[in-house]
Amino acid sequence: MEPKIPAFGRFAEPALLILVSLSDGPKHGYAIMQDVESGSGRPMGAGTLYAALARLEEEGLIEPLAPVDRRRPYRLTALGATNLAEQLRGLSRFAHKGLRQLGERQP
């Protein structure tokens, strides 16, 4: 059975970007912001980051680790990794379909 992807509304894209950022290891908020901004080329505000983090944590897709000073790292859970893989496969299928259709129409 395919894992259910929670509906995050307008935080769906930030949530996906955060999951991708955490896929190579735990990070705290500031490191996630820097990673997302360098990867996507778009800024992610602190308000958006924490709104998405709260939702991801609530759904059990990420979990907090012990804080270092006041900075708390987060890591992907097994459920989060499965969920991320499913989302990326869906995006990949969508991208391939789009590229195929574009290729068929090209002269």
Add this chain to the structure above:
Amino acid sequence: MTRLLIRLYPERWRARYGAEFEALLEERPIGPFDVADILLGALDAQLHLRGRSGERAYARSFVMTLRIGGFAAILGGPLFAGGFAVASDTVASGSQSAGAAMVGVGSLALLTALVGLSAFQARVYPALSWAAFAIPALGALGMAVGAVGTMLGTDALIGIFFGGLMAFFLGSVLFAVATFASKVLSRPGALLVAVGPVLGIAAGGSNDVLTITSLACFALGWLALGVHAVRTDRGLPVSQPI
């Protein structure tokens, strides 16, 4: 600036994320985009207190209602009483239009408070709780009709305005009785809200000291109820995650 922005988030959100959020904001300069993003994030957190179970979701929506009702009471009580004092020239520097505006805003806030703070009482005294809202709601309508009529030069409608005002005080007294009898929120606050209008009627418009005392009781009573409601939120256990 950073702390002020964090204060916009709900108490329980700050208890869970406040320290790390503050550390994050201190790590880089905050620009207008960040401020706007944090304002939207705070609004989202205020409106979207999420829970895993239905019971917790209910508890959170209940807390939100209490909080809104509490702030409305804190705002509405003093505005309503102060507006009445100004409009009726009980205070020397009164201006009728300014006083009427204060009463108007105050009555809307108090209607919100009557809804937000009536959850406990409605379980025990549903009819009283409904009456405590319906009578002031009709009173507010009467005050609006009377105020508009007076502005248009129809002085005969001033009676409707004062009738509405009395209805508003009566509804507040009913709410106070339900609150006091239910033993919820601040009982001294409920007592003050009930005593205020009674003293006002006793003053009969001819005793300024008694009138001011009655208005002060009314305003202080609503303030006490509002503060109690807002503080109730802080007594709830911090849940993780929010």
